[in-house]
Amino acid sequence: MSVEATDPALAATGTQEAPARRVNRSLAGRIVFCAVVAMLCLLPFVMVLVISFGEKIEGAGWVFGFDLTNYRRFFVGADWPNSTSFLYLQKLGWSLNYAVIASVLAVVTAFPFTYFLTRLSRRAQTFWLVFLLSSLSLSEVFIVMGWDILLSARSGLPMVMQETGLTDWLKDVGFFPTLRDWGLASPRNVKFKTSVLATVLTMSYLVWPYAVILLYPALSRLDPALIEAARTMGARPWTVIRTVVIPSVKLALVGSVLLLFVFLLGTYVAVTVFAAPAQQTLAVSIYESVRGSTLNAPFGAAQSVILLVTAVVLLAIGQKLSTAGGRA
Amino acid sequence: MRRLHWAASLFMGLCAVAILMPIVVVSAAALNGGRSMVFPPQDSTFDRFVEFFVSEPVWTNALGNSVLISFSSAALAVLIAWPVAYWLWRVNDPLSKLLAGLAAMPFALPPIVFGVGLGFLWAFGGALGTIWAGILSHAALFAALPLVTISIGLQSIDRAHLDAAATMGATEGVTFRTIVLPQTLPYTASGFFFALVLSFNEFIVMFFVSSSSYATVTLQIFNSLRNGFTPTMAVAAITFITVSVVAFSLVARFGDLPRLMGADTSRT
Numbered sequence: 001m002s003v004e005a006t007d008p009a010l011a012a013t014g015t016q017e018a019p020a021r022r023v024n025r026s027l028a029g030r031i032v033f034c035a036v037v038a039m040l041c042l043l044p045f046v047m048v049l050v051i052s053f054g055e056k057i058e059g060a061g062w063v064f065g066f067d068l069t070n071y072r073r074f075f076v077g078a079d080w081p082n083s084t085s086f087l088y089l090q091k092l093g094w095s096l097n098y099a100v101i102a103s104v105l106a107v108v109t110a111f112p113f114t115y116f117l118t119r120l121s122r123r124a125q126t127f128w129l130v131f132l133l134s135s136l137s138l139s140e141v142f143i144v145m146g147w148d149i150l151l152s153a154r155s156g157l158p159m160v161m162q163e164t165g166l167t168d169w170l171k172d173v174g175f176f177p178t179l180r181d182w183g184l185a186s187p188r189n190v191k192f193k194t195s196v197l198a199t200v201l202t203m204s205y206l207v208w209p210y211a212v213i214l215l216y217p218a219l220s221r222l223d224p225a226l227i228e229a230a231r232t233m234g235a236r237p238w239t240v241i242r243t244v245v246i247p248s249v250k251l252a253l254v255g256s257v258l259l260l261f262v263f264l265l266g267t268y269v270a271v272t273v274f275a276a277p278a279q280q281t282l283a284v285s286i287y288e289s290v291r292g293s294t295l296n297a298p299f300g301a302a303q304s305v306i307l308l309v310t311a312v313v314l315l316a317i318g319q320k321l322s323t324a325g326g327r328a
Numbered sequence: 329m330r331r332l333h334w335a336a337s338l339f340m341g342l343c344a345v346a347i348l349m350p351i352v353v354v355s356a357a358a359l360n361g362g363r364s365m366v367f368p369p370q371d372s373t374f375d376r377f378v379e380f381f382v383s384e385p386v387w388t389n390a391l392g393n394s395v396l397i398s399f400s401s402a403a404l405a406v407l408i409a410w411p412v413a414y415w416l417w418r419v420n421d422p423l424s425k426l427l428a429g430l431a432a433m434p435f436a437l438p439p440i441v442f443g444v445g446l447g448f449l450w451a452f453g454g455a456l457g458t459i460w461a462g463i464l465s466h467a468a469l470f471a472a473l474p475l476v477t478i479s480i481g482l483q484s485i486d487r488a489h490l491d492a493a494a495t496m497g498a499t500e501g502v503t504f505r506t507i508v509l510p511q512t513l514p515y516t517a518s519g520f521f522f523a524l525v526l527s528f529n530e531f532i533v534m535f536f537v538s539s540s541s542y543a544t545v546t547l548q549i550f551n552s553l554r555n556g557f558t559p560t561m562a563v564a565a566i567t568f569i570t571v572s573v574v575a576f577s578l579v580a581r582f583g584d585l586p587r588l589m590g591a592d593t594s595r596t
Binding site: 033034036037038040041042043044045046047048051109112113116117118119120122125126129130131132133134135137138139140141142143145146147149150205208209213216217220221237262263265266268269273283286287290291297300301304307308311312315 | 444589
């Protein structure tokens with residue numbers, strides 16, 4: 001018992017100190033620790049909020065201030081009331097649009113996968129989880145790189161479709177003009193860069209492992225007896241899923257969609273590479289204001305605040321839903 | 329354990345293929361002999377690996393920065409998360425809940441906003457573009473991960489052990505060192521590896537915080553985007569995937585991965 005051998009010595013040094021001083025020291029330690037956490041985790045958000053009310057100075061950066069110019073520019077355009085522009089609201093709209101479609105797509109396809117996963121043996125589950133976590137942590141830049149090769153005209157899917165004659169077949173059946181209307185084809189071949197489809201697919205791929213990880217606890221805690229009971233009473237597998245499984249994990253499904261949605265609001269690399277210039281999101285615009293060509297930090301901060309408020313509202317709704325469901 | 333229906337197995341297989349597809353394509357592109365990235369690779373060579381790890385200073389510097397930042401920030405994230413998790417488990421008062429909420433906030437909100445905010449913060453502190461500002465930023469961003477894993481570990485401690493220790497007259501410090509710390513060690517290590525891998529791969533926050541004065545591998549890749557992809561980048565991708573697989577395999581080997589991910593432990 002090495003524990004007993006070392007402990008009396010340490011306990012002795014502890015008692016030599018006056019108890020009051022020890023309490024004081026631990027209190028001071030706590031205050032310092034809280035201050036450090038607050039500085040690192042809260043202060044950045046506070047600064048974004050404060051600077052969003054600041055003013056840009058031509059050629060010299062920006063100063064603190066309190067005016068709502070930046071917010072006015074966001075909602076009705078810089079030149080209001082002479083003219084109105086909804087440019088930035090449109091960008092927010094694209095942010096929401098991509099994030100909604102991609103997160104719903106990810107959860108809908110991840111749900112059956114996760115359900116099957118939880119039916120596997122513990123060992124197989126661990127194997128799959130290592131696989132999923134590795135792909136989940138893979139940087140956005142690599143994923144975009146991979147999809148860029150897969151979708152590029154020179155060596156990706158369009159080339160495969162050309163070589164196998166699929167493109168010609170599409171032209172023969174008359175579906176090709178429809179694809180062009182959807183922005184998925186150039187005059188000669190199908191193209192996916194730039195398109196909404198490629199953007200949404202890549203974003204969905206980005207969060208798909210997250211969707212599995214989020215659904216995993218709820219589905220693995222599902223009582224197998226419940227499913228067994230339904231099966232013995234003669235319910236077909238699909239009926240079991242529809243009437244037993246989905247209702248009992250409904251909240252986890254909604255919660256996952258919301259979390260992935262918030263995560264996707266800030267997607268940057270996928271949108272810059274795959275979305276057409278007119279269909280880019282608020283995240284790209286924030287980047288351009290803070291670090292890019294336009295250099296207007298207060299306006300970038302104001303856009304960040306809008307994005308942040310959108311995220312917080314949605315997270316709060318998710319929280320509300322899950323607590324309401326917990327009581328029911 | 330009942331076998332899965334063949335259609336279910338097929339569906340899982342298809343999902344795995346879909347996930348692997350871009351990864352395989354990138355990895356194969358690393359073997360390209362030329363400067364351009366084509367698939368399937370042309371006149372295969374391992375020269376790109378030498379370039380990435382040895383001869384090209386742009387990449388070796390970036391890799392050094394990535395390793396330094398991810399290891400330090402993951403260690404720091406664990407150091408931030410431990411007191412918060414312990415406080416929350418031990419006392420569970422409003423202050424500790426608030427602190428845990430604060431520590432989890434950066435991870436829960438869009439990272440681009442946190443990145444912009446950190447950029448402002450470090451600009452004020454005069455530390456924008458220093459490596460240690462990058463380390464602190466990532467520690468704050470990923471403290472949520474060890475916080476979660478350590479909390480799960482603390483909850484798994486058998487109360488009977490704590491009661492026994494208290495009956496035998498152990499002080500809080502002794503109990504902490506002899507019971508709490510050893511039993512939560514696998515969870516601490518898991519949290520460390522999660523933070524490490526995510527920090528290694530993180531892009532947007534580092535982008536705002538580094539302010540172009542240094543580059544990590546992901547930043548370097550993004551910077552080179554406008555010149556088109558080169559096979560050397562693919563080598564970076566392979567390296568990163570390998571690091572992730574090794575780290576998570578270690579977590580799975582030494583910890584209970586299904587439990588960490590929230591599975592019910594009563595069933596096997």
